[in-house]
Amino acid sequence: RSRNRSNNDSRTYRKKNKENDSDSQRKTNMKALEKAGFVHLYGISSCLNALKANRRDFTRPEDFINLDDLKEEDLEHEIRQRERKPESQFSPSLFVQDSLSRKTTRSNEKAKAAEQVEAVAKERNLPIHKVDKGVLNTLSGNRPHQGFVLRCGKLNLEPISKLPLNEEKKLWLCLDEVVDPQNLGALIRSAFFLSSSLSEKQEIGMIVCGKNSAPPSPVVSAASAGALEVCDLYSTTNLPKLLAEAKQNGFRIVGASSSVPKSRSDEESHDAKLYELQNLPPLTSSSDDGDLTQTILVLGSEGHGLRMLVAKACTEFVRIPGGTDAQGGVDSLNVSVTGGILLWHLLHGK
Secondary structure (H helix, E strand, C coil): CCCCCCHHHHHHHHHHHHHHCCHHHCCCCHHHHHHCCEEEEECHHHHHHHHHHCCCCCCCHHHHCCHHHCCHHHHHHHHHHHHCCHHHCCCCEEEEECHHHCCCCCCHHHHHHHHHHHHHHHHCCCCEEEECHHHHHHHHCCCCCCCEEEEEECCCCEECCCCCCCCCCCEEEEECCCCCHHHHHHHHHHHHHHHHHCHHHCCCEEEEECCCCCCCCHHHHHHCCCHHHCCCEEEECCHHHHHHHHHHCCCEEEEECCCCCCCCCHHHHHHCEEEEHHHCCCCCECCCCCCECCEEEEECECCCECCHHHHHCCCEEEECCCCCCCHHHCCCCCHHHHHHHHHHHHHHCC
């Protein structure tokens, strides 16, 4: 998906990068690249899915800056930018580990995926640079890159304020201020993987909070095995309001909690049942035609669980029973593990 940039964009681009013109600043300046709006995806799955989905910005300066239109100072600046080493240029690119320094220990499936990364990059007219492992380590922050790093624009989440009725998505996963990127990535991966369990390949909808939530970063993309790049992930600025309206519209809202939150009134606590996992009803039909009731699973933050107003919107709660005593201070499961178990149960439980 191509994007046209105006002359104002061109001026903004040059202004952001003039501070990096001197020879002493020709090294890869990761902070400046981030400030200019670039991120570095790493790993085969993240790079391949991002290229295939084409949802990120892969526009290069050459696509919207014509050297013939530049005046002397700007022309000199732009030429210096293009003379930089590839890893230091403010331009989307695919960086691939040089074959001479790469150990070929990949399975046949991974090897084919690796070849596909370069093939799709060529289709996108994206420059491919062969670099040594040290460059990839720098670009990926010393994370496991599998020989591939993709420089591109940030991923913007689609905003949502109200859940649609009678839509294909019958199961939604709402994350109430999950801040750890590894947890967010793992939850996205689980939801995307389990989506194929729904009839007619329906997807599990996913919503995160616009604030106090892990952003869709390269770490999240890698932890999701690239699912972040191809799934529909929405962002809301007011999760309690969204859930309250969904409750009024007949949604079933299941909150993960070890107990019914005390913030609820006595009447509300009486109405909202707390299920043990094995007793939690799975997705149920709302009519004789077998149509499933739209259901929302809500998971709280790692440290504080569900917020008061979020819990107030839940129609029921569920807990995963463990040992009677907290051995070694471990009294609960990780939120990503909890999410995977509960999603599977809602889809396949009896």
